[in-house]
Amino acid sequence: MDDISNTRILIVDDEQVVRDSLREWFAEDGYHVTTAAGGVEALTRLATEPADLLLIDIKMPGMDGLELQRRVKQAAPEATVIIITAYAAVDTAVQALKAGAYDYITKPIDPDDLARVISKAAAHQRLARENVRLRERIDAIAEGDMPEIVGDSPAMDEVRRMTATIAETDATVLITGESGTGKELVARAIHRGSHRRNMSMVSVNCAGLPEGLIESELFGHEKGAFTGATYQRKGKFELADGGTLFFDEIGDISAKTQIDLLRALDDKRITRVGGTRVIPVDFRVIAATHRDLARAVEEEEFRLDLFYRFNVFTIELPPLRTRPSDIPLLAQHFLQRFARSMNRRANHFAPEALQRLQAYEWPGNVRELENAVERAVVLQRGEAIGPQDLPLPICAGEPPGPEPQTLAEIEHRHIECVLGATAGNVSRAARILGIDRVTLYSKIRKYDIPRQRTS
Numbered sequence: 001m002d003d004i005s006n007t008r009i010l011i012v013d014d015e016q017v018v019r020d021s022l023r024e025w026f027a028e029d030g031y032h033v034t035t036a037a038g039g040v041e042a043l044t045r046l047a048t049e050p051a052d053l054l055l056i057d058i059k060m061p062g063m064d065g066l067e068l069q070r071r072v073k074q075a076a077p078e079a080t081v082i083i084i085t086a087y088a089a090v091d092t093a094v095q096a097l098k099a100g101a102y103d104y105i106t107k108p109i110d111p112d113d114l115a116r117v118i119s120k121a122a123a124h125q126r127l128a129r130e131n132v133r134l135r136e137r138i139d140a141i142a143e144g145d146m147p148e149i150v151g152d153s154p155a156m157d158e159v160r161r162m163t164a165t166i167a168e169t170d171a172t173v174l175i176t177g178e179s180g181t182g183k184e185l186v187a188r189a190i191h192r193g194s195h196r197r198n199m200s201m202v203s204v205n206c207a208g209l210p211e212g213l214i215e216s217e218l219f220g221h222e223k224g225a226f227t228g229a230t231y232q233r234k235g236k237f238e239l240a241d242g243g244t245l246f247f248d249e250i251g252d253i254s255a256k257t258q259i260d261l262l263r264a265l266d267d268k269r270i271t272r273v274g275g276t277r278v279i280p281v282d283f284r285v286i287a288a289t290h291r292d293l294a295r296a297v298e299e300e301e302f303r304l305d306l307f308y309r310f311n312v313f314t315i316e317l318p319p320l321r322t323r324p325s326d327i328p329l330l331a332q333h334f335l336q337r338f339a340r341s342m343n344r345r346a347n348h349f350a351p352e353a354l355q356r357l358q359a360y361e362w363p364g365n366v367r368e369l370e371n372a373v374e375r376a377v378v379l380q381r382g383e384a385i386g387p388q389d390l391p392l393p394i395c396a397g398e399p400p401g402p403e404p405q406t407l408a409e410i411e412h413r414h415i416e417c418v419l420g421a422t423a424g425n426v427s428r429a430a431r432i433l434g435i436d437r438v439t440l441y442s443k444i445r446k447y448d449i450p451r452q453r454t455s
């Protein structure tokens with residue numbers, strides 16, 4: 001097997017003998033191995049030292065293997081998990097496989113079995129990594145220089161104009177707006193439009209960083225800086241050198257990190273945790289938040305001096321409900337994209353579907369619209385997306401047109417929506433509607449609701 005030394009393996013087992021013997025076995029074969037005696041230790045390790053393959057014992061005191069697997073999936077979705085299980089407990093292994101584990105081996109561990117599983121998993125990892133790289137390249141080519149910011153409302157025209165103007169400068173930008181309004185999209189557009197476009201845009205998710213790890217995440221650390229720092233690691237500041245540093249959810253950082261950040265932004269020089277060398281860094285800062293930072297300053301949750309650093313240029317993304325004219329454009333944009341990627345025929349919205357989309361409030365903004373369209377493209381096999389292909393709250397929303405409706409019209413529409421929401425499952429729809437199946441079938445006939453969605 002090639003490039004073994006690039007494959008990093010983390011062994012999690014509460015039995016020291018198992019850890020030691022596996023470590024020895026892998027080290028002999030030239031793999032990069034670390035171990036942890038339990039779930040919490042494994043997660044802490046992962047945060048500072050990414051792993052490609054995890055071998056996880058199912059039965060451990062405290063956090064068990066299944067729970068750990070679930071958390072690893074969130075913390076390191078790209079890692080491949082292999083479960084170690086007692087021969088007698090193969091049914092738990094099956095559960096693990098269903099939850100996304102790649103394979104399992106049984107205790108007592110047979111070296112041949114282990115060798116086979118590992119080499120298969122390492123090959124799988126390589127392919128997966130290759131795939132991600134290819135996809136990123138394809139996406140970059142497809143997007144051209146700038147990701148497209150769709151919308152022709154005056155507010156979005158202004159956002160595009162600001163984005164293009166600011167991109168050419170090296171100024172700090174603060175992007176505000178509710179969740180799902182396109183803050184990250186605009187940040188990417190600014191980066192792509194800037195002279196730093198050929199370097200990376202490095203994202204820091206300020207809301208997702210556990211307090212104990214944030215320093216090393218931002219500044220990196222030297223080998224041996226703290227227990228668990230087995231290797232030297234570069235932080236986000238260094239990784240963004242020459243490029244753009246994107247602080248997502250900046251309103252959520254702790255008071256202590258605000259001070260660290262302020263210093264780094266002013267000095268443009270950092271020191272790794274446990275290190276002494278001063279490293280100059282050159283980056284452009286973009287920050288985003290769904291919070292009202294000025295208010296956070298008033299409430300003494302956000303430092304005024306840091307607020308000034310970020311608040312040089314502000315781009316405000318309006319909620320989708322305040323710009324209904326953008327909805328058809330965005331919906332059509334997503335429809336084309338999903339139909340192409342899923343190879344579907346759907347190419348337009350029925351007028352009633354568009355009406356419902358425009359009448360809806362969109363608490364999740366553009367992201368919610370994107371998800372609704374994706375779901376509709378999956379459900380619809382024809383060319384037109386109808387109201388019944390939309391999620392229930394949107395489908396069952398305001399009736400089309402200003403005229404009052406008859407009870408029969410409302411009943412017809414509601415049955416269509418519920419059938420759409422249950423993907424045509426009559427039994428489930430009848431249960432939701434509180435009527436029996438026979439009655440529902442007779443109403444389906446009465447209103448002539450298309451057969452293909454009443455399977």
Ligand SMILES: Nc1ncnc2c1ncn2[C@@H]1O[C@H](COP(=O)(O)OP(=O)(O)OP(=O)(O)O)[C@@H](O)[C@H]1O
Nearest residue numbers: 148149150151178179180181182183184185366367
């Ligand atoms: N104007 C737009 N044109 C095209 N796509 C858009 C637009 N606005 C948002 N999107 C898409 O909607 C999705 C959500 O946008 P994005 O992730 O940028 O939102 P966000 O404001 O960062 O949300 P959150 O606060 O939840 O992180 C993305 O897939 C993005 O590409």
Ligand SMILES: [Mg+2]
Nearest residue numbers: 183184248288
């Ligand atoms: Mg975001």
